[in-house]
Amino acid sequence: MTEKRRQVDYEQVGSDYLDKRRLQQGAAGWVLLAGLGVSYVISGDFAGWNFGLAEGGWGGLLLATVLMATMYTCMVFGLAEMASALPVAGAGYGFARRALGPLGGFATGTAILIEYAIAPAAIAVFIGGYVESLGLFGLTSSWPVYLACFAIFVGIHLYGVGEALRLMFGITAVAVVALIAFVFGMIPEFSTAKLFDIAPVDAAGASAFLPFGYAGVLASLVYGIWFFLAVEGVPLAAEEARDPRRDMPRGIIAAIAVLLVFAAAILVVAPGGAGSATIADADNPLPAAVRAATGGDNALAEIVNYVGLAGLVASFFSIIYAASRQLFALSRAGYLPRLLSVTGKRRTPYLALMVPGTIGFVLAAATRDGALLINIAVFGATISYVLLNLSHIVLRFREPALERPYRTPGGITTTSVALVLAIAAVIATFIVDMVAAAIMALIFLAALAYFWFYSRHHLIANAPEEEFAALRAAESELS
Numbered sequence: 001m002t003e004k005r006r007q008v009d010y011e012q013v014g015s016d017y018l019d020k021r022r023l024q025q026g027a028a029g030w031v032l033l034a035g036l037g038v039s040y041v042i043s044g045d046f047a048g049w050n051f052g053l054a055e056g057g058w059g060g061l062l063l064a065t066v067l068m069a070t071m072y073t074c075m076v077f078g079l080a081e082m083a084s085a086l087p088v089a090g091a092g093y094g095f096a097r098r099a100l101g102p103l104g105g106f107a108t109g110t111a112i113l114i115e116y117a118i119a120p121a122a123i124a125v126f127i128g129g130y131v132e133s134l135g136l137f138g139l140t141s142s143w144p145v146y147l148a149c150f151a152i153f154v155g156i157h158l159y160g161v162g163e164a165l166r167l168m169f170g171i172t173a174v175a176v177v178a179l180i181a182f183v184f185g186m187i188p189e190f191s192t193a194k195l196f197d198i199a200p201v202d203a204a205g206a207s208a209f210l211p212f213g214y215a216g217v218l219a220s221l222v223y224g225i226w227f228f229l230a231v232e233g234v235p236l237a238a239e240e241a242r243d244p245r246r247d248m249p250r251g252i253i254a255a256i257a258v259l260l261v262f263a264a265a266i267l268v269v270a271p272g273g274a275g276s277a278t279i280a281d282a283d284n285p286l287p288a289a290v291r292a293a294t295g296g297d298n299a300l301a302e303i304v305n306y307v308g309l310a311g312l313v314a315s316f317f318s319i320i321y322a323a324s325r326q327l328f329a330l331s332r333a334g335y336l337p338r339l340l341s342v343t344g345k346r347r348t349p350y351l352a353l354m355v356p357g358t359i360g361f362v363l364a365a366a367t368r369d370g371a372l373l374i375n376i377a378v379f380g381a382t383i384s385y386v387l388l389n390l391s392h393i394v395l396r397f398r399e400p401a402l403e404r405p406y407r408t409p410g411g412i413t414t415t416s417v418a419l420v421l422a423i424a425a426v427i428a429t430f431i432v433d434m435v436a437a438a439i440m441a442l443i444f445l446a447a448l449a450y451f452w453f454y455s456r457h458h459l460i461a462n463a464p465e466e467e468f469a470a471l472r473a474a475e476s477e478l479s
Contacts, residue, residue: 037255
């Protein structure tokens with residue numbers, strides 16, 4: 001049976017449809033959710049952020065990081081509220097679907113999916129580079145590493161979400177210990193003068209603090225994002241959480257708190273111990289910082305070097321999970337081919353894991369360009385941030401009576417700040433990498449064309465995210 005609702009066509013499906021698309025419930029409490037949030041992001045502490053030093057100097061990257069930290073913190077408060085009110089696997093797509101309609105929901109889900117599908121390919125390239133630089137396994141080409149990463153970690157996710165999250169938590173804990181050791185080991189080497197060792201250029205506002213002027217701050221925004229990129233994926237675990245209305249806010253807020261502490265510590269002690277100019281272009285900035293500060297190889301440099309690989313693996317492992325859950329939710333609701341959301345005996349969406357994994361491997365092996373891939377992922381992320389913050393604001397105005405077990409401190413003022421900063425981040429992505437932005441824009445437009453010409457006529461009325469929206473529409477009609 002089908003029915004029309006404004007610009008989309010819905011089909012009512014039987015209970016067997018959803019029975020074949022059911023996730024394992026009760027697999028994660030708030031501590032595991034917080035660990036998941038840190039795991040998504042932790043690779044950004046080990047590498048990537050330092051390229052912002054080459055764009056804006058230490059002062060420019062500091063200001064950019066403060067702005068992005070403000071954006072993420074404000075956005076996380078809004079996500080915590082929406083996740084407690086609408087605890088579904090669709091997360092960002094589900095929130096935007098309720099607030100902005102089917103097109104807005106699909107656009108948000110697509111932007112998130114692009115971020116999470118492409119980021120593992122970029123991280124696989126970085127892992128391959130790490131393995132080659134460390135001389136492990138005698139490899140001179142990285143494609144076997146890419147294949148091993150996707151095969152092993154997709155396989156673990158296929159085995160079961162509880163097991164995967166616990167292993168992910170353990171790997172993340174090892175990486176966290178290494179970061180703490182790095183911070184305390186570098187404190188004795190800290191010097192304020194080292195922060196400002198990049199010579200100013202002839203640019204508007206250039207100074208020792210901002211060697212590349214005001215434009216350097218905007219160019220550094222993309223790299224300030226690396227300290228926090230993907231923490232917004234925590235709500236994707238809503239249908240697998242024990243008590244999502246309580247655990248989601250606690251988990252995602254705890255995760256951002258940990259990430260804020262690490263961002264501040266790494267941004268200060270790494271360039272302050274080694275010199276901003278020394279690590280501005282380093283592929284492995286933390287080991288390079290230790291060696292520069294202490295005059296050569298030592299035990300701390302080796303530990304950070306090897307455990308940096310664990311940090312990359314943790315983010316790779318967790319973002320695969322996020323991609324599969326966003327793909328699962330969009331497929332279950334009919335926005336993408338329905339076969340992709342079928343779950344196996346262990347309640348894992350096997351095709352939603354295997355298809356992005358295959359695409360990720362192909363992208364990594366074909367491009368071997370981690371910087372390009374991560375910039376495409378960042379562009380997708382910033383588009384989704386604009387839509388997510390807008391969704392919170394719209395829901396507050398349109399549905400003030402919606403039950404909200406957790407409420408955002410400051411309400412729409414908080415998410416309005418995040419919205420403005422997210423728009424600035426979108427603009428910054430065009431400045432940093434026009435090619436990556438153009439590629440992302442083409443993928444995004446192709447996805448929207450697919451929605452307009454096909455999937456909007458084949459949506460599932462009783463998918464959880466769509467039922468939320470239908471209930472809201474019915475309540476509006478009654479009132």
